[in-house]
Amino acid sequence: MKKNKPKYKQIIDAAVVVIAENGYHASQVSKIAKKAGVADGTIYLYFKNKEDILVSVFEEKMGQFIEEIEKGISDKQTANDKLLTLIMLHFRQLADNHHLATVTQLELRQSDPQLRLKINKVLKPYLLVIDSIIKEGIEGSSFRDNLNTQLVRQMIFGTLDETVTNWVMKERKYDLVAQAEDVHALLINGLSVS
Amino acid sequence: MKKNKPKYKQIIDAAVVVIAENGYHASQVSKIAKKAGVADGTIYLYFKNKEDILVSVFEEKMGQFIEEIEKGISDKQTANDKLLTLIMLHFRQLADNHHLATVTQLELRQSDPQLRLKINKVLKPYLLVIDSIIKEGIEGSSFRDNLNTQLVRQMIFGTLDETVTNWVMKERKYDLVAQAEDVHALLINGLSVS
Amino acid sequence: MKKNKPKYKQIIDAAVVVIAENGYHASQVSKIAKKAGVADGTIYLYFKNKEDILVSVFEEKMGQFIEEIEKGISDKQTANDKLLTLIMLHFRQLADNHHLATVTQLELRQSDPQLRLKINKVLKPYLLVIDSIIKEGIEGSSFRDNLNTQLVRQMIFGTLDETVTNWVMKERKYDLVAQAEDVHALLINGLSVS
Amino acid sequence: MKKNKPKYKQIIDAAVVVIAENGYHASQVSKIAKKAGVADGTIYLYFKNKEDILVSVFEEKMGQFIEEIEKGISDKQTANDKLLTLIMLHFRQLADNHHLATVTQLELRQSDPQLRLKINKVLKPYLLVIDSIIKEGIEGSSFRDNLNTQLVRQMIFGTLDETVTNWVMKERKYDLVAQAEDVHALLINGLSVS
DNA sequence: TATGAATGAGGATTCATTCAT
DNA sequence: TATGAATGAATCCTCATTCAT
Structure with missing residues (x-):
């Protein structure tokens, strides 16, 4: 189950902070990836697309x-x-x-x-x-x-x-x-x- | 007063319909202009920018x-x-x-x-x-x-x-x-x- | 001869000042017309196009x-x-x-x-x-x-x-x-x- | 160092040819990208903007x-x-x-x-x-x-x-x-x- | 002649997503 | 799993020019 892996939670938590700080439109996937400490592509191993995040x-x-x-x-x-x-x-x-x-x-x-x-x-x-x-x-x-x-x-x-x-x-x-x-x-x- | 000119109202009414039908993000200025029966550029004689519409x-x-x-x-x-x-x-x-x-x-x-x-x-x-x-x-x-x-x-x-x-x-x-x-x-x- | 009419000279002189002050790219025909004290359309009675000015x-x-x-x-x-x-x-x-x-x-x-x-x-x-x-x-x-x-x-x-x-x-x-x-x-x- | 990567040089060389052939104003970024054999967006991995090219x-x-x-x-x-x-x-x-x-x-x-x-x-x-x-x-x-x-x-x-x-x-x-x-x-x- | 409202073509740039490594 | 370089679609706005009055 992906949801229990540490990177899944890292990305979720990064997303909350990034969206709150930058606003929805300025929250690029790359920014969330950076905050989460993973590569852009890694996001797509855990989420189908940006909406899914x-x-x-x-x-x-x-x-x-x-x-x-x-x-x-x-x-x-x-x-x-x-x-x-x-x-x-x-x-x-x-x-x-x-x-x-x-x-x-x-x-x-x-x-x-x-x-x-x-x-x-x-x-x-x-x-x-x-x-x-x-x-x-x-x-x-x-x-x-x-x-x-x-x-x-x-x-x-x-x-x-x-x-x-x-x-x-x-x-x-x-x-x-x-x-x-x-x-x-x-x-x-x-x-x-x- | 621009707000009383007919084209102003045409554009406003077209915008309501276009946004309702297509959604906010898919409502290109050109689509609104077309619906209003005016040229794209005409929009900008009556409105500062898309947000202003x-x-x-x-x-x-x-x-x-x-x-x-x-x-x-x-x-x-x-x-x-x-x-x-x-x-x-x-x-x-x-x-x-x-x-x-x-x-x-x-x-x-x-x-x-x-x-x-x-x-x-x-x-x-x-x-x-x-x-x-x-x-x-x-x-x-x-x-x-x-x-x-x-x-x-x-x-x-x-x-x-x-x-x-x-x-x-x-x-x-x-x-x-x-x-x-x-x-x-x-x-x-x-x-x-x- | 158009070149001797006063508006011709007005437009020429306006153009020099407008271009010098605003630079070539920011010198819209409408700006030159305004400086010359004529309507935009009037420019085209004296000049073929912007390049001609x-x-x-x-x-x-x-x-x-x-x-x-x-x-x-x-x-x-x-x-x-x-x-x-x-x-x-x-x-x-x-x-x-x-x-x-x-x-x-x-x-x-x-x-x-x-x-x-x-x-x-x-x-x-x-x-x-x-x-x-x-x-x-x-x-x-x-x-x-x-x-x-x-x-x-x-x-x-x-x-x-x-x-x-x-x-x-x-x-x-x-x-x-x-x-x-x-x-x-x-x-x-x-x-x-x- | 980006300047030593092959695509950097490809784009520079493409730009010279495209500008020489089409003139400055007709040299769209997309034209340069095409000549260089890269995607439009790739240009922006190597250059800040068109002026930077x-x-x-x-x-x-x-x-x-x-x-x-x-x-x-x-x-x-x-x-x-x-x-x-x-x-x-x-x-x-x-x-x-x-x-x-x-x-x-x-x-x-x-x-x-x-x-x-x-x-x-x-x-x-x-x-x-x-x-x-x-x-x-x-x-x-x-x-x-x-x-x-x-x-x-x-x-x-x-x-x-x-x-x-x-x-x-x-x-x-x-x-x-x-x-x-x-x-x-x-x-x-x-x-x-x- | 003179007006100025209306026109509409044209282009740089961003960013979600992919895929070779 | 993980990476990150590469992709390419998609759009707002400006402004030279026209033409009905």
């Missing part, structure tokens, strides 16, 4: 990202707690790895729609985690029972994504994780008074 | 987009009604012009961060409209008074944006406008039961 | 240049005096009009060989003036009688040209006209001692 | 040119002999390689002043060789001791350059090398009788 970066990093979140919510008892934990871990992980944050929130969006489809596939498990929390909330009667799961998922993910993107675009000048509780309250209670 | 597309279309929404909410009495109207018009306008929807939700995101900054500037007035609704809601006591306006704006915009993007990515197979009321209810009431 | 500039300016020299040497009695006068006037005229000097010594050399042929045709009368001085010098026994006129002409013109070019390239930091007598002495006496 | 052509060829002359004059005893040898070798080398002659006398002059500066730098060693002959001539009392070295150098170089240019422009219809002795005599003795 990007998708793999996302797969690897999002895999860990989601795993971390799944682990974090597993011992929470209520949907409410799980949602709060998900938000906190979502924010914390990106706050802790700002290279990755830049890549996921800005640089990877520059890829073409075809690549975006693949990226969405990688994102799917995360959306399923969100769905499961929604379902649990409804069944446990902490959430209303007339909720449209798809819409709710879009609200949750859209809100988190927009919040992180704003934070990255404003050059991470404030504490992202500190906003987790407020975001959670907002999603739970909505805007209305009562 | 894209920014201008966004300016023109978002200008109309926002104007439409401002007009629509102007005769609504409550923040609640205004928010619902904003959501409906946001969805309706993109549903009615799916070329534009594709461009704003997918293709334009491929632009580099520098261009994104310009696009964000164009988006600013829209965010201000959202802010004014939030403020009105708080002052009119329909919304809670401890809301963080920035977070609320991110929730509203993030939710709408994610909802439209999903609809575009799923090839517009369902009725976007029909979801407006549910999205509105979700934002107003949140997830919780009471 | 350049050739005409040279014709006009060299015509005056040569005329001035012919006038200056007409009342000199000896070939020696005539040669000295030619050198002085050659240097003086270019020193007095540094725009023209820049154009003739640097910018016009960038033209393609085909254009250079036309320019050489304009230069012909000047070379004939030099030839006539040589002939007079030989017949009057001030110059040796075994001189090859073509070579002598090349030496005289080559020396003057190289001297002016050097002066222009060194940004005209020294007095060109002051070198006339030394150059003359050099051409007359050569390098040898006796 | 031209400067390198001049460097390579002038390097050999000057070396040849320095070698030729090294065993001549007098300044007179050295000057004659320099003239003969100058003429001979360009007569023997008429592609190079066309490039140096006509095509390369079309370059813009910025490039001309670089070319002048390459020419500098040649001018120094001329200067050293002048100095030797003065010190050895074969040349007058009141000579202005700069002017003499300009006379010598200007005369040789103009002579070669004329020969090229007259399509090399006569024997250039045969004129070396006459040119030499002219420079040594000047025009005057005694």
